[in-house]
Structures are given as C-alpha cells and as structure tokens.
Amino acid sequence: xxxxxxxxxxxxxxxxxxxxxxxxxxxxxxxxxxxxxxxxxxxxxxxxxxxxxxxxxxxxxxxxxxxxxxxxxxxxxxxxxxxxxxxxxxxxxxxxxxxxxxxxxxxxxxxxxxxxxxxxxxxxxxxxxxxxxxxxxxxxxxxxxxxxxxxxxxxxxxxxxxxxxxxxxxxxxx
Numbered sequence: 014x015x016x017x018x019x020x021x022x023x024x025x026x027x028x029x030x031x032x033x034x035x036x037x038x039x040x041x042x043x044x045x046x047x048x049x050x051x052x053x054x055x056x057x058x059x060x061x062x063x064x065x066x067x068x069x070x071x072x073x074x075x076x077x078x079x080x081x082x083x084x085x086x087x088x089x090x091x092x093x094x095x096x097x098x099x100x101x102x103x104x105x106x107x108x109x110x111x112x113x114x115x116x117x118x119x120x121x122x123x124x125x126x127x128x129x130x131x132x133x134x135x136x137x138x139x140x141x142x143x144x145x146x147x148x149x150x151x152x153x154x155x156x157x158x159x160x161x162x163x164x165x166x167x168x169x170x171x172x173x174x175x176x177x178x179x180x181x182x183x184x185x186x187x
Contacts, residue, residue, distance in 0.1 A: 096160050097157075097164070098168070099164035099165045099167050099168025099169070099179065100168055102155075102157055102162070102165035103121070106165070111169060116147075116148035116149075118149065119173065121173075122173060124173050126173065127169075127170060127173025127174055131170050131175040135166065135177045139162065139163055142166050143159060153165075160182065163180040
C-alpha cells in the first residue's frame with residue numbers, strides 16, 4: 014500500500030461538484046439573509062423624535078438654526094440720562110474680578126498692587142481698560158460707554174492710592 018494520496022482527488026469539504034455548488038450558494042445566502050433580517054428589524058422600528066418626523070420642515074429648520082447670535086447693544090445710558098458713576102460701573106462690571114483678584118486682577122483698594130499701575134498714568138490705565146489687557150476683556154466685558162469706563166478707572170485707581178480727577182462728562186463738553 015502506498016502512503017501517498019491521489020493527486021487528482023479534490024481537497025477540502027467539497028468533494029463533488031454538487032457539494033461545491035451548495036457551499037458557494039450557502040456562502041452568499043446565509044450572510045445576505047442575516048443582513049436582510051437585521052435591516053428589516055431596525056427599519057421597522059418607529060422613529061422617535063422630539064419634533065415628530067425627522068424630515069418635517071420644522072425639524073429640519075431646528076437642526077439648521079445658528080448655534081449663537083450676536084446682539085449689539087447701545088452703550089449709552091438708559092433713557093439718555095447722565096452716565097453711571099465710577100462706583101456704579103465698578104459694582105456692575107469690574108467687581109466680578111477686581112473684588113476678589115480673579116485671574117491676577119489687582120484687588121480693589123490694594124495699594125501695593127495698584128501703585129505700579131497708577132505710576133503708568135491715567136491714559137495708560139484707560140487704554141488698558143478700553144482695549145483689554147491680559148485676561149481682562151475690552152471694557153471689562155460689560156456694555157459701557159468710554160466715559161463710564163474712564164470713571165470706573167478713576168474710581169478703582171483712586172481707591173488704590175491714586176489721585177486722578179474724574180474725566181469731564183461728554184454732555185458738559187457739548
């Protein structure tokens with residue numbers, strides 16, 4: 014007897030042409046059937062959406078709306094009256110950081126922290142307040158006029174040891 018197999022005999026599970034055909038057909042039909050069953054299951058589920066159908070006009074408009082909006086506000090005092098005092102502006106805008114010294118802001122009334130800044134002069138302090146400096150945004154991030162910022166600068170600096178005169182009112186200059 015010989016230990017060698019017949020070289021013309023097919024290898025693998027398909028020994029006959031019929032079994033080979035069955036293997037090929039099953040290799041395509043089984044995955045296709047599974048895909049159709051899964052697609053049918055997920056396609057038959059009702060769509061749950063807060064706005065109803067995901068393709069309604071309102072739902073589409075809601076998804077396409079802008080993320081944010083820009084609103085420009087008038088920096089003039091309400092009612093066209095006298096601009097706020099330096100103390101009022103400090104309380105409304107500046108105290109958010111200068112009361113506690115947040116993000117390196119010099120604390121209100123801290124003469125040691127304010128002395129080097131006061132030495133730079135009113136115009137430099139006003140420019141920093143109007144345009145922003147380091148972590149402080151322009152105009153302290155509030156809605157204020159340049160005149161009100163000037164008053165707040167004088168109020169803060171004088172509380173820290175400065176001797177600045179309050180800027181004249183724009184209404185008085187007219």
